[in-house]
Structures are given as C-alpha cells and as structure tokens.
Amino acid sequence: MTEIPIPQGELTLDPKFIADNEARTLFDSLEQQLNWQQARIRMFGQMVSIPRLQCFQGEPGIHYRYSGLSLQTEPWHPLIHALKQRVEAAAKHSFNSVLINYYRGGQDSMGWHSDDEPELGSNPVIASLSLGQSRRFLLRHRFDKSISQQELLLNSGSLLIMAGQLQHYWHHSVPKTSKHLEGRINLTFRQTFTTDTQME
Numbered sequence: 495m496t497e498i499p500i501p502q503g504e505l506t507l508d509p510k511f512i513a514d515n516e517a518r519t520l521f522d523s524l525e526q527q528l529n530w531q532q533a534r535i536r537m538f539g540q541m542v543s544i545p546r547l548q549c550f551q552g553e554p555g556i557h558y559r560y561s562g563l564s565l566q567t568e569p570w571h572p573l574i575h576a577l578k579q580r581v582e583a584a585a586k587h588s589f590n591s592v593l594i595n596y597y598r599g600g601q602d603s604m605g606w607h608s609d610d611e612p613e614l615g616s617n618p619v620i621a622s623l624s625l626g627q628s629r630r631f632l633l634r635h636r637f638d639k640s641i642s643q644q645e646l647l648l649n650s651g652s653l654l655i656m657a658g659q660l661q662h663y664w665h666h667s668v669p670k671t672s673k674h675l676e677g678r679i680n681l682t683f684r685q686t687f688t689t690d691t692q693m694e
C-alpha cells in the first residue's frame with residue numbers, strides 16, 4: 495500500500511493487490527456470471543441510459559440511491575464475497591455492499607461525482623478494486639481551482655482506498671476515450687447505512 499499525498503483527503507493504492515493471472519480469471523468469471531443491468535437515470539429532465547453496466551450486491555435490505563435511481567442489494571456472489579473479505583483485511587474496515595461497474599470499452603465511462611450520498615455516512619471508506627483494462631481515474635478539487643487535477647492509472651488487480659474527507663473536497667471520474675479498449679470491471683466496496691440503521 496502506498497499513500498498518495500492529496501490535500502483534504504486520503505488515498506492509498508496497492509497496484510498489485512491481486513496478481514495478473516488471478517485478476518484475469520476473476521474478470522472472465524464476473525463478466526459471464528453477474529446480473530449486469532444498464533440503469534436509466536433522469537438527467538436534465540430526460541431519461542438516459544448510463545454509459546456502463548452495473549450490479550449492486552451486499553447484505554439484504556440495503557438501498558443505495560443516486561440520480562433518482564434506487565438500487566437494492568442482490569445476494570453476494572461467492573467470488574465477490576471472497577474478495578470482500580480480502581479487501582476488508584487490507585482496508586482494516588468492514589463493508590456491507592459493493593457497487594460493481596462494467597466498462598465494456600472506451601466509450602463506457604463514469605462522469606464527475608463524489609460518493610457523498612447520505613447513506614454512505616460522513617467520511618466513508620470506499621475500497622475500489624479494478625480488473626481488466628487499465629483506465630484513467632481523475633480527481634478534481636471541488637472548490638479550489640488552483641489545486642491541480644490528479645490522475646491515476648488503475649491497472650488490473652489494483653486496490654485504491656478513498657477515505658478521510660476526500661468525498662467532501664474532490665470529485666472523481668473515469669473518462670471516455672476514442673481509443674479501442676477492452677473491458678474493465680471495477681468494484682467499489684462500501685458501508686451503506688439504510689435509513690433504518692441511520693436512525694439508530
């Protein structure tokens with residue numbers, strides 16, 4: 495694990511959390527076996543399909559809402575559950591859910607956002623595991639334009655941990671590219687508090 499110094503946030507990266515050959519096998523199994531959905535969200539008053547496929551797994555009864563979309567957990571796939579335990583040991587943090595994104599090629603992407611939904615709590619620890627095609631991961635400060643944009647290349651098998659105040663102060667994205675790219679699966683493990691547990 496190496497710490498990536500960034501003002502007002504914590505970022506740590508283990509570029510070789512999972513070995514290449516295991517990462518490739520995992521990619522192939524998950525690509526074939528997960529229940530991929532292309533969600534539709536409301537944007538500027540219109541319903542649009544998001545440019546990637548998704549799947550949300552975790553303990554039962556967890557909801558995750560963003561952009562008018564409400565995702566309900568599906569049960570853990572055994573491979574995902576095993577990964578969760580390894581990621582928990584590395585992050586020294588426990589997770590009850592995972593948002594899984596499948597970028598089929600260079601045209602699939604994730605726009606600028608921060609993972610700051612109330613159900614994630616105030617300084618969430620989010621562990622992001624990447625499999626398959628390397629993609630650029632950009633970070634841009636939300637308020638101070640004099641702080642330069644940060645860029646990481648997330649390779650297959652890498653584990654990036656976002657923590658501290660990062661989601662308050664930074665947006666992140668996975669940009670599109672016109673280059674021909676292979677598929678990439680990214681898993682962001684999260685501790686999601688449903689409305690019920692938040693009130694406890």
Ligand SMILES: O=C(O)CCC(=O)C(=O)O
Nearest residue numbers: 593595609631668680682
């Ligand atoms: O695919 C990635 O590396 C980022 C995913 C992400 O930001 C998210 O799931 O919130």
Ligand SMILES: [Fe+2]
Nearest residue numbers: 607608609666
């Ligand atoms: Fe995110």
